[in-house]
Amino acid sequence: MTIRRLWITAVYLIFTILLIIPLIEIVRGSWADGWGGFTQALMRPQSLHALGMTGIIVIVVTLINTMFGVMLALYLVRAQWIGPRIKRLLNSLVDLPFAVSPVIGGLMIVLLLGPSTVIGALFEDAGFKVVYALPGMILATLFVTFPIMVREVLPVLQEIGAQQEEAASTLGAYSWYTFWKVTWPSIRWGVIYGVVLTVARSLGEFGAVLVVSGNIMNKTQTATTLVYQDVENFNVVAANGVALVLAVFSVGLLLLMEWAKKRKEVH
Amino acid sequence: MHIEVRNLNKSFGDFNAVQNVSFEIEKGHLIGLLGPSGGGKTSILRMLAGLESPTSGDILFHGKRVNDLPPQERGIGFVFQNYALFKHMTVFDNIAFGLKVKKQSKEQIRQRVTELVELTGLKGFEHRYVHQLSGGQRQRVAFARALAPEPQLLLLDEPFAAIDAKIRTELRTWLKEMIERVGITSIFVTHDQDEAIEVADEIMIIGKGKLEQKGTPWEIYKNPQTPFVASFIGESTVVEDLSVLKGFESAAADHPGTKALIRPEYIEIGRPGEIKLASATLDANVKDVHFRGSEWLVELLVGNVKLITYRSLEKEVLRPGDFVNVLVHRAYLFNDNDSWIAENSLKTDPMPVHI
The missing domain is CATH 2.40.50.140 (Nucleic acid-binding proteins)
Structure with missing residues (x-):
């Protein structure tokens, strides 16, 4: 009994030290100069720009990732024109971004599409900057978040099997109709769960974006890289202010995720 | 529908699931595909439905080759072994699915579904979800759903396998009656000889991907043409x-x-x-x-x-x-x-x- 109690205390202690105290510190830090200091930190042009960049990246990445993730999951589970060997290969490749450090992911993009490479120079000649610009940052975040949607939807598709879809086809329904009327209701909660995770991950992505963006203020700076720069500049109040905004979003997403998880279990 | 199959073959890699199967089925007949599990019966059924494409051979409906027609355009109804009902829909919506696809009017759909609900004895269950139904009721829903768009051929894959023994015999008689009343050409797959003998007008014995014999249950019992058929039908x-x-x-x-x-x-x-x-x-x-x-x-x-x-x-x-x-x-x-x-x-x- 005493050992069990000890364990429980230890868990609470770790939980407090790792999560609660830092959160309190962020809140306290951002209010160190009162309401004025907090709003001032957020109203700086670079803060507004950085939060805007983060917003754009989150929206674009989530949209692309959701579409491609669901599509790839469908192909990996259902497509008969992909051989089982290629499927297995693709299936393991999907997890690559989880295994590779985001910084390395970002570096790969710079090495492939940077201004000094062939492809990068080609894009630049066409007036389209990839690295050290928004497209590169979106690409980097896409790379990091890519497995999330596939991994959420794939097991659900495997579990429901192809029979309901086959039944729909014998009843005269073609693939688009079948997807929306038969497949979608079954995978819906998995997709929502995946969207929440993708948003959370792209909101907080730091390493890959830092490498690709070059962290240029008012140009390629996101909320997370701004926090990093503020800390470097000993502007603790501003760093805490931006961090608080990110933390509030994350907590909100977490609650949404819990709700989605419950619904997923029901259906 | 008159059905003809010529030299049908299906292989999965090195495995020949169906080998040189040919047969003809008269309009309105109820055929049982009987054979041991893994013998290729379901593959034949799925090829007739268009869910699987044959490696070689022809499938003809009304004398027209349908090999390249997708399942959507073959005019068939398919009852799956585990029914494959749409879980998120009510009984009504399940049965109405094929009609909605055809863009029939609300009134037409309501009429046809009501008719089928009455025919299958599901009255009062229209607004239940699949998980609120018993195994026998689910089978009735699957049957009604397959019949709703008025197909010309009904295919049933092990229709009684998931139902407990006592209700099974009851449902067999019910299904035979229903099919006779609707007058639709039907093919069902089973590994249970009692089931085939009791329900089917004609039996096709399938063993190791080959059609061993086709005939009425009595003919097959009395005059088995291969040792496989003789040992599969009856006890011996x-x-x-x-x-x-x-x-x-x-x-x-x-x-x-x-x-x-x-x-x-x-x-x-x-x-x-x-x-x-x-x-x-x-x-x-x-x-x-x-x-x-x-x-x-x-x-x-x-x-x-x-x-x-x-x-x-x-x-x-x-x-x-x-x-x-x-x-x-x-x-x-x-x-x-x-x-x-x-x-x-x-x-x-x-x-x-x-x-």
Whole structure:
């Protein structure tokens, strides 16, 4: 009994030290100069720009990732024109971004599409900057978040099997109709769960974006890289202010995720 | 719908699931595809539905080749083994699915669904979800859903496999009646011979991807064309050494290597003196008796050959070790080249009394 109690205390202690105290510190830090200091930190042009960049990246990445993730999951589970060997290969490749450090992911993009490479120079000649610009940052975040949607939807598709879809086809329904009327209701909660995770991950992505963006203020700076720069500049109040905004979003997403998880279990 | 299949083949990698299957089905018939599990029955059904494409061969509906038609355009209804009902829809919406796809009017859909709900005895369940239904009800919904768009061919994959034994017999009769009433050409797959014999107008026996025989249940029972069919339909034991069986020695002598397949109902047993054709009987010992609900299953030992037969409960009860006379009325004889049914030659002996 005493050992069990000890364990429980230890868990609470770790939980407090790792999560609660830092959160309190962020809140306290951002209010160190009162309401004025907090709003001032957020109203700086670079803060507004950085939060805007983060917003754009989150929206674009989530949209692309959701579409491609669901599509790839469908192909990996259902497509008969992909051989089982290629499927297995693709299936393991999907997890690559989880295994590779985001910084390395970002570096790969710079090495492939940077201004000094062939492809990068080609894009630049066409007036389209990839690295050290928004497209590169979106690409980097896409790379990091890519497995999330596939991994959420794939097991659900495997579990429901192809029979309901086959039944729909014998009843005269073609693939688009079948997807929306038969497949979608079954995978819906998995997709929502995946969207929440993708948003959370792209909101907080730091390493890959830092490498690709070059962290240029008012140009390629996101909320997370701004926090990093503020800390470097000993502007603790501003760093805490931006961090608080990110933390509030994350907590909100977490609650949404819990709700989605419950619904997923029901259906 | 009139259906014709010519030289149908299907292989998955090196495995030949279906080999050179050809058959024809008359309009309005109810056909049972019978065979052991993994024999290719379901593959044939799925190819007819268009869910699987044949490696080679032709499928013709009404004389038109439909190989390249997708399932959506074949005008078929398919009842899946596990029903594959749409879980997030009510019974009504499940049945209405095929009609909504065809963009029928709300009123038309309501009428047709109501009609089917009444036909299948699901009245009052229209607004239930699938998980609120029993196995038998689910099957009825699957049946109604498949029939709703008025298909010309109904395909059923092991329609009774997921239902418990008692309701199964009830549903069999129900399904046969329904199909007769609707008058639709139907093919169902089963591994259960009782089911096939009871429900089907005609049976096709499928073994290892090949069509072994097609015919009415009675024809197949009476005149099995291959040893596989003979052993699959009904109960039987195979006797390797024919010389033990009195009355079949000549066949054994004429065709070396011939084996016999003997059904329980081919055998008559009795205490010494009970069987009139004493000259044709074999001596046997009762090895064991088992009570089978409405009769005794008797295991016999003739020399070292084991035979089984049934005995009425009305007759004197036999005990293991009892000595009995056995008359084998007929046997299904087969060797590598040929198979035929032989009657016991001693039964027609002109002078049995003298011996």
